[in-house]
Amino acid sequence: MRRFLRPDLAPKVISALARKQKRTNTNRAAGALKIDAAWNSARKTKPLKAVLAALKSMVGQRERCMYCGDSHGTDIDHFWPKAIYPQRMFCWPNLLLSCADCGRIKGTDFPLQNGEPLLVDPTAEDPWLFLDFDPATGNLVPRFDPATARWDEKGENTVQVLELDRREALAAGYQKTHRRLTDLVEAAVQDTSPSPAALKTALRNTPCAHSPLPPPLP
Numbered sequence: 001m002r003r004f005l006r007p008d009l010a011p012k013v014i015s016a017l018a019r020k021q022k023r024t025n026t027n028r029a030a031g032a033l034k035i036d037a038a039w040n041s042a043r044k045t046k047p048l049k050a051v052l053a054a055l056k057s058m059v060g061q062r063e064r065c066m067y068c069g070d071s072h073g074t075d076i077d078h079f080w081p082k083a084i085y086p087q088r089m090f091c092w093p094n095l096l097l098s099c100a101d102c103g104r105i106k107g108t109d110f111p112l113q114n115g116e117p118l119l120v121d122p123t124a125e126d127p128w129l130f131l132d133f134d135p136a137t138g139n140l141v142p143r144f145d146p147a148t149a150r151w152d153e154k155g156e157n158t159v160q161v162l163e164l165d166r167r168e169a170l171a172a173g174y175q176k177t178h179r180r181l182t183d184l185v186e187a188a189v190q191d192t193s194p195s196p197a198a199l200k201t202a203l204r205n206t207p208c209a210h211s212p213l214p215p216p217l218p
């Protein structure tokens with residue numbers, strides 16, 4: 001999981017989303033809201049196609065899922081699940097790109113603490129403040145804070161809800177990338193005439209399909 005920067009949408013897309021949200025809220029107040037039908041019908045419209053394109057632009061050419069970074073991101077996921085929070089169904093900051101697996105696993109599981117999500121939103125915060133990588137297993141694990149001797153609660157919930165410690169293909173991908181990076185750094189350390197520029201290029205060119213590490217060097 002890595003941080004994604006959310007671009008601004010075109011004003012006409014923002015307005016269209018606002019209109020859809022207003023209609024949703026009105027129907028909800030009238031007890032006439034059919035959430036799945038409303039969403040499925042909206043998905044076929046131009047504004048939602050623009051949203052999908054914007055989300056895909058955030059993740060790069062491989063169009064990886066924002067949660068697991070592994071599988072192909074094909075779906076628009078509602079960070080605050082639309083089944084419980086339809087009042088956020090068309091809110092741009094609530095829309096993320098996910099793979100079918102993450103969408104299914106996450107479902108309506110959405111732990112809160114004092115009204116704040118106990119799940120990492122990779123479009124709003126740096127996942128590495130809450131998560132860590134365990135090279136021994138290839139799993140993402142909650143970050144451990146030695147000062148409090150506790151595992152980060154948001155990290156813990158994120159791992160649990162998205163089952164990040166039970167995804168074999170994901171762990172294998174993370175381990176592979178970790179090995180590649182470790183080899184590169186070890187070779188650079190042993191180099192008698194090291195070239196920082198060459199190392200930077202090599203790190204940049206390492207296929208980080210699974211993005212186990214923070215974003216590429218600037």
Ligand SMILES: [Zn+2]
Pocket residue numbers: 065066067068069070071098099100101102103
């Ligand atoms: Zn995923």
